Amino acid sequence: xxxxxxxxxxxxxxxxxxxxxxxxxxxxxxxxxxxxxxxxxxxxxxxxxxxxxxxxxxxxxxxxxxxxxxxxxxxxxxxxxxxxxxxxxxxxxxxxxxxxxxxxxxxxxxxxxxxxxxxxxxxxxxxxxxxxxxxxxxxxxxxxxxxxxxxxxxxxxxxxxxxxxxxxxxxxxx
Amino acid sequence: xxxxxxxxxxxxxxxxxxxxxxxxxxxxxxxxxxxxxxxxxxxxxxxxxxxxxxxxxxxxxxxxxxxxxxxxxxxxxxxxxxxxxxxxxxxxxxxxxxxxxxxxxxxxxxxxxxxxxxxxxxxxxxxxxxxxxxxxxxxxxxxxxxxxxxxxxx
Numbered sequence: 001x002x003x004x005x006x007x008x009x010x011x012x013x014x015x016x017x018x019x020x021x022x023x024x025x026x027x028x029x030x031x032x033x034x035x036x037x038x039x040x041x042x043x044x045x046x047x048x049x050x051x052x053x054x055x056x057x058x059x060x061x062x063x064x065x066x067x068x069x070x071x072x073x074x075x076x077x078x079x080x081x082x083x084x085x086x087x088x089x090x091x092x093x094x095x096x097x098x099x100x101x102x103x104x105x106x107x108x109x110x111x112x113x114x115x116x117x118x119x120x121x122x123x124x125x126x127x128x129x130x131x132x133x134x135x136x137x138x139x140x141x142x143x144x145x146x147x148x149x150x151x152x153x154x155x156x157x158x159x160x161x162x163x164x165x166x167x168x169x170x171x172x173x174x
Numbered sequence: 175x176x177x178x179x180x181x182x183x184x185x186x187x188x189x190x191x192x193x194x195x196x197x198x199x200x201x202x203x204x205x206x207x208x209x210x211x212x213x214x215x216x217x218x219x220x221x222x223x224x225x226x227x228x229x230x231x232x233x234x235x236x237x238x239x240x241x242x243x244x245x246x247x248x249x250x251x252x253x254x255x256x257x258x259x260x261x262x263x264x265x266x267x268x269x270x271x272x273x274x275x276x277x278x279x280x281x282x283x284x285x286x287x288x289x290x291x292x293x294x295x296x297x298x299x300x301x302x303x304x305x306x307x308x309x310x311x312x313x314x315x316x317x318x319x320x321x322x323x324x325x326x327x328x
Contacts, residue, residue, distance in 0.1 A: 026223060027223075029220070029263075029264055029266050030264060031264065032260065032261060032262070032263070032264040032265075033262070099233070124237075125233075125234075125237050126241075128237075129237060129238065129241055129262060130262060131262070132262040132263045132264070134220035134221055134234055134263065135220070135221065
């Protein structure tokens, strides 16, 4: 009897590990930037190239930095969620237009709506590297002191907005 | 017909050889490129996670190679460049993650499994040795076996 019990126990443990593994998302990596100051940058604004945006402009506010691009398919999926969020006015959303053509980006916002208080243009993706961007869309929750408190990789869903982002924003806004 | 095809083949091979030229080096500085490859082979491309930054053709990998090239130009050491990547992308970017409490199981796990395997093997071999050394047949049993064999032969 024991002869069979041991392999069975090993098998069950293996199945449990594999089952846990299946529920994990290999793209969801812990960001080393969490609880670190948001990297500084100065980039031209999408709407007005002669004006610039810098994270320092948002000091004292809780805000979202959303990395997007007109070529990014999942950004389309995320877009309605951002539009709804922008309408509530709970938290300002700043766009980082990542490795994009300015004309395409402007067209995209005209077509699907513009949820961003301002969009900065990261044409060569250099700022994206500082933020550890590897899969657009990505969203950072940044607190009043300019610290990154959450990095969300992939499109924001109504569910992740409700369970992760909004509670954190509410807590940080206190 | 066959001959013509052969001649065509020959003509194509010859012109191919004549037109072919040694590929020009992609970058002017061979030393920098060699270091770039060495460093980027240590780094994981985060878009296609089973490829190194040296091997990947993903956009991000190309950007990161460009970034490494810039850092080499600024005179940064290999370690400084790897740290630059870790600060931004985390330990996951390293193909050889550092040994620390969260990665002990990762580094030690295979050896634990090996030890468990060796332990099981030794136990199995000992038990088998014991079974093999079981007492031989007694005189009485031997006679009975012989009788049975005889009866089945006839």
